[in-house]
Amino acid sequence: MGNEDTPDIEIRGLEARFYDFFINIGTVGLYAGLIKRIISDIHIEAQDKILDLGAGTGRNALLMRNYLNGGNITALEISQEMKKQFEKKCRGLKNVRLEDMRIESPLPFHDEFDKVFISFVIHGFKQEEREKILINAYNALHTGGRLFIFDWNEMNLKEQGPGMKAFFKYIECAPARDFITRDFKTVFEKIGFHDVVSRLYFKKRIRLLSGYK
Numbered sequence: 001m002g003n004e005d006t007p008d009i010e011i012r013g014l015e016a017r018f019y020d021f022f023i024n025i026g027t028v029g030l031y032a033g034l035i036k037r038i039i040s041d042i043h044i045e046a047q048d049k050i051l052d053l054g055a056g057t058g059r060n061a062l063l064m065r066n067y068l069n070g071g072n073i074t075a076l077e078i079s080q081e082m083k084k085q086f087e088k089k090c091r092g093l094k095n096v097r098l099e100d101m102r103i104e105s106p107l108p109f110h111d112e113f114d115k116v117f118i119s120f121v122i123h124g125f126k127q128e129e130r131e132k133i134l135i136n137a138y139n140a141l142h143t144g145g146r147l148f149i150f151d152w153n154e155m156n157l158k159e160q161g162p163g164m165k166a167f168f169k170y171i172e173c174a175p176a177r178d179f180i181t182r183d184f185k186t187v188f189e190k191i192g193f194h195d196v197v198s199r200l201y202f203k204k205r206i207r208l209l210s211g212y213k
Helices: 013-017 019-026 031-041 059-065 080-090 127-140 162-171 174-179 184-191
Strands: 049-053 072-076 096-099 113-119 141-152 194-201 206-212
Touching: 031 059, 031 141, 031 194, 031 206, 049 059, 049 127, 059 072, 059 080, 059 113, 080 096, 113 127, 127 141, 127 184, 141 174, 184 194, 184 206
Parallel strands: 049 072, 049 113, 072 096, 113 141
Antiparallel strands: 141 206, 194 206
16 A cells, blocks of 8 residues: 555555555455455365465465365465564465565466465556566466456546545555556456456445456
8 A cells, every 4th residue: 555656565564564454444344254255256176276466464365275175375475574474374384385476577387276366466566567467377377277356446536435535545555546447357358368257346346357267
């Protein structure tokens, strides 16, 4: 978050320490319930191998792990504070692995994963970096694998209420205001994903966008 025009992607300090709290504020306290529903909606299979890009505090990984029996999660995160929280939450879990890797840089994964999950991360990047992240996801998936992005839906801020306008102006990062103007279904298809679908939540302000490799 933050309001700089060219933000540093790594979240630090109090913002990192209370990241889950800020997400809850942005979704009027609904995020905790929403993310449980989203994890259910991506239909994780017991043997799935999942790549979690921008894994944050580990909250999502813990929820996904509940569906696994033989599968595993590889989580990528660069924020030192976030990694501390992740490691604390997931300490001792043999099927959850945390790696320090930038998700917009080339990644060493090819045809390895059943699912790639990105939750409230990609909106913080510039558009050219977002496309690099999608390419990384595409390369990491095996044929038939599926990418899921849980994030803001397309919206016109002028049509939103004062609370959302204030949130995007004073709390959310500048790239997020660009993100909500983008047609990401077309971006998915440009990268090579097919059967792209969108499920909407929170009065159509948040979506789960998915596509198959």
